[in-house]
Amino acid sequence: MMRFYVTILMALRALRRNTMRSILTALGMIIGVGAVIAMVSIGNGAKAQVQSAIAGLGDNLIIVSPASLNTGGVRGGAGTGVTLVPADADAIVADLQEGNKRVMSVSPYIGGGGMQVLANGLNWRPQVLGVGPDWPDIRSWRVTEGTFFSEEDVKTAAKVAVIGKTTADTLFPEGGAVGQMVRIGNIPFKVIGMMDTKGFNNNQDQDDVLFLPYTSHMKRVSRRTSLNSIYVKARNEDVVDRVKSDLTDLLTQRRNGAVDFQVQDQAEIAAARTAATDTMTYLLGAIAGVSLLVGGIGIMNIMLVSVTERTREIGIRLALGAHGKDVLTQFLIEAILLSSLGGIMGVALGIGGSQLAGHYKGWAVEPSTTAMVIAVVFSSFVGVFFGFYPARKAAAMDPIEALRYE
Amino acid sequence: MAPVVKILDIHKIYDSGEVPVHAVRGVSLEIHRGEFLALMGSSGSGKSTLMNMLGALDRPTKGEYFLDGTDVSKLDKNDLADIRNQKLGFVFQGFNLLSRTTALENVELPLLYGKKRMSSKAMKERAMHCLDIVGLSKRSDHMPNQLSGGQQQRVAIARALVNEPQVLLADEPTGNLDSKTSIEVMGVFQKLNEQGITIVMVTHELDIAHYCKRDLILRDGVVVRDELVKDRSIAERELQRLAEAEAKAKLIGGPIPTV
Ligand SMILES: Nc1ncnc2c1ncn2[C@@H]1O[C@H](COP(=O)(O)OP(=O)(O)O)[C@@H](O)[C@H]1O
Ligand SMILES: [Mg+2]
Numbered sequence: 046m047m048r049f050y051v052t053i054l055m056a057l058r059a060l061r062r063n064t065m066r067s068i069l070t071a072l073g074m075i076i077g078v079g080a081v082i083a084m085v086s087i088g089n090g091a092k093a094q095v096q097s098a099i100a101g102l103g104d105n106l107i108i109v110s111p112a113s114l115n116t117g118g119v120r121g122g123a124g125t126g127v128t129l130v131p132a133d134a135d136a137i138v139a140d141l142q143e144g145n146k147r148v149m150s151v152s153p154y155i156g157g158g159g160m161q162v163l164a165n166g167l168n169w170r171p172q173v174l175g176v177g178p179d180w181p182d183i184r185s186w187r188v189t190e191g192t193f194f195s196e197e198d199v200k201t202a203a204k205v206a207v208i209g210k211t212t213a214d215t216l217f218p219e220g221g222a223v224g225q226m227v228r229i230g231n232i233p234f235k236v237i238g239m240m241d242t243k244g245f246n247n248n249q250d251q252d253d254v255l256f257l258p259y260t261s262h263m264k265r266v267s268r269r270t271s272l273n274s275i276y277v278k279a280r281n282e283d284v285v286d287r288v289k290s291d292l293t294d295l296l297t298q299r300r301n302g303a304v305d306f307q308v309q310d311q312a313e314i315a316a317a318r319t320a321a322t323d324t325m326t327y328l329l330g331a332i333a334g335v336s337l338l339v340g341g342i343g344i345m346n347i348m349l350v351s352v353t354e355r356t357r358e359i360g361i362r363l364a365l366g367a368h369g370k371d372v373l374t375q376f377l378i379e380a381i382l383l384s385s386l387g388g389i390m391g392v393a394l395g396i397g398g399s400q401l402a403g404h405y406k407g408w409a410v411e412p413s414t415t416a417m418v419i420a421v422v423f424s425s426f427v428g429v430f431f432g433f434y435p436a437r438k439a440a441a442m443d444p445i446e447a448l449r450y451e
Numbered sequence: 452m453a454p455v456v457k458i459l460d461i462h463k464i465y466d467s468g469e470v471p472v473h474a475v476r477g478v479s480l481e482i483h484r485g486e487f488l489a490l491m492g493s494s495g496s497g498k499s500t501l502m503n504m505l506g507a508l509d510r511p512t513k514g515e516y517f518l519d520g521t522d523v524s525k526l527d528k529n530d531l532a533d534i535r536n537q538k539l540g541f542v543f544q545g546f547n548l549l550s551r552t553t554a555l556e557n558v559e560l561p562l563l564y565g566k567k568r569m570s571s572k573a574m575k576e577r578a579m580h581c582l583d584i585v586g587l588s589k590r591s592d593h594m595p596n597q598l599s600g601g602q603q604q605r606v607a608i609a610r611a612l613v614n615e616p617q618v619l620l621a622d623e624p625t626g627n628l629d630s631k632t633s634i635e636v637m638g639v640f641q642k643l644n645e646q647g648i649t650i651v652m653v654t655h656e657l658d659i660a661h662y663c664k665r666d667l668i669l670r671d672g673v674v675v676r677d678e679l680v681k682d683r684s685i686a687e688r689e690l691q692r693l694a695e696a697e698a699k700a701k702l703i704g705g706p707i708p709t710v
Contacts, residue, residue: 051563064553361547364508365610366536366564367527445508448547 073340074387082395086324090409137433150179175262191238209254346434360447373440380432460515492669540611601632616678638686
């Protein structure tokens with residue numbers, strides 16, 4: 046209808062007449078939508094990152110850990126729980142690797158946190174981890190120089206170490222780390238191999254690491270008796286579920302029925318970790334939603350002021366033949382234009398803001414098209430909702446009364 | 452020929468306040484095509500109330516009103532709006548132009564609410580033509596605050612003309628203007644009337660009423676006199692006389708500071 050097109054034009058004219066106020070009014074929407082888009086982008090990015098990190102752990106991987114390790118999606122610190130011991134790993138090897146052959150390899154795992162390492166007159170704090178000889182196979186992580194430590198090294202708790210790329214580059218800037226000695230406390234370890242670059246996982250440099258035989262770690266460095274977890278690699282994808290139930294059975298039996306451990310495959314680890322980021326995303330999304338609501342109320346407020354202020358204009362329009370419906374549409378469209386333009390600018394702000402945060406904070410950012418479309422549609426809906434009352438107030442005016450208004 | 456406006460025993464009672472006010476108490480009136488009628492009376496005599504009813508802005512409490520054959524007193528809100536848009540043109544004392552809107556856009560306004568579909572080009576042409584009639588086509592892109600009072604009122608007249616109304620209604624159109632500008636506006640009205648447009652205007656100034664053809668005097672809501680104007684003033688002539696007087700003043704009094 047002709048009138049409708051004209052009404053849009055008039056609404057645009059009215060907004061342009063008050064550019065500054067229009068921008069300030071839309072600011073609530075801009076910030077609200079911007080926050081939603083930024084939150085979703087950052088949340089999505091974090092989720093994708095966790096997922097790709099977990100996919101990068103290695104194929105057909107199963108991790109056995111103390112029950113407290115992943116409770117409620119919150120990761121416990123190193124040494125939480127005392128239930129896993131090297132004997133558990135040995136039993137898994139005996140029963141499932143050498144026994145029913147469904148398991149390809151097994152490696153105990155001790156996460157140490159940062160430890161002071163000295164070498165070459167320099168010192169550095171890499172992650173010092175205790176693992177078994179099958180670690181490179183389980184993690185699909187190549188040794189580029191030298192060799193990984195052997196079964197024999199584990200048995201004898203040998204003073205050998207395999208160095209990560211970042212640690213090697215830091216402690217031996219001139220190169221040639223393999224064959225050199227590094228010291229942890231007073232104990233010297235001989236570097237017998239260097240790992241390939243693995244990159245970042247969860248903002249952590251996976252190459253800033255020093256691997257020791259887990260026995261050496263326990264006896265010589267951390268003096269611990271328990272493991273953080275046991276990494277198990279199933280023979281193929283089809284047996285993953287079988288291996289999980291085998292592991293549960295075996296360990297339950299070894300504990301006389303106590304289930305103080307958990308067995309998770311990659312999908313479950315991913316789910317547990319992304320659950321945390323999901324919760325965060327929903328929470329932040331809810332806060333952003335509230336700010337959208339506040340933006341909507343801001344629009345309603347300004348529209349009400351505007352209707353009062355423009356009473357005379359409304360009177361003139363009615364006197365010249367506008368129907369109540371025309372006035373209603375005009376003000377409603379003004380509100381919708383305000384809110385949806387605010388929404389569109391908010392999307393731009395959200396993308397820009399999250400990219401900026403991603404750039405400076407090193408967060409992974411993944412803008413979601415769905416979120417953008419929803420945000421813009423929702424913001425126009427906010428305009429309809431909060432613009433309706435002021436618009437109806439305008440439309441219900443009596444022309445003579447309105448013309449008389451000072 | 453049937454009258455354009457025919458009202459029969461029309462009444463208006465305002466009962467919004469504490470005491471009901473009987474503002475118009477039984478006015479009957481016929482206005483024919485081509486008439487130029489002045490509605491006079493002291494303040495509070497009911498002129499505006501009567502005009503609002505004639506202008507279909509307000510409904511009479513009692514009585515009948517036929518505009519161009521249609522019984523307006525029975526119409527609903529939207530139909531009244533259409534009548535105002537299609538058959539009537541309004542000029543207000545306070546001009547009532549949309550601020551921060553160009554003269555041309557102001558004149559286009561009634562076209563936007565019209566029933567007929569028009570291209571924006573056609574609207575512009577039509578509005579421009581009406582601005583031309585009132586001699587303001589050169590100021591079409593000016594905002595109201597860039598125009599003098601007389602010019603603003605001429606824009607308002609152009610706006611009232613744009614839908615080719617049956618009757619042009621003006622409530623104290625010269626009330627906010629100085630005497631010379633008032634005569635200019637009356638000149639515009641006289642020109643329009645000569646072209647056949649029916650005009651009804653409210654004024655309380657006798658000399659302004661003298662530019663009209665018929666003079667109606669209202670007192671306490673009733674018509675107390677209805678007569679033809681004798682010795683009608685002609686705006687063109689009056690303006691010429693004013694210009695001569697001004698020129699003479701300049702010759703005698705030496706330099707007068709320009710106003
Ligand atoms: N909206 C209204 N409510 C109550 N009384 C009104 C209203 N409008 C006008 N009146 C009264 O009606 C009478 C006529 O007013 P009006 O038509 O404006 O007179 P005029 O235009 O001749 O000065 C006055 O007594 C005025 O106070
Ligand atoms: Mg009046």
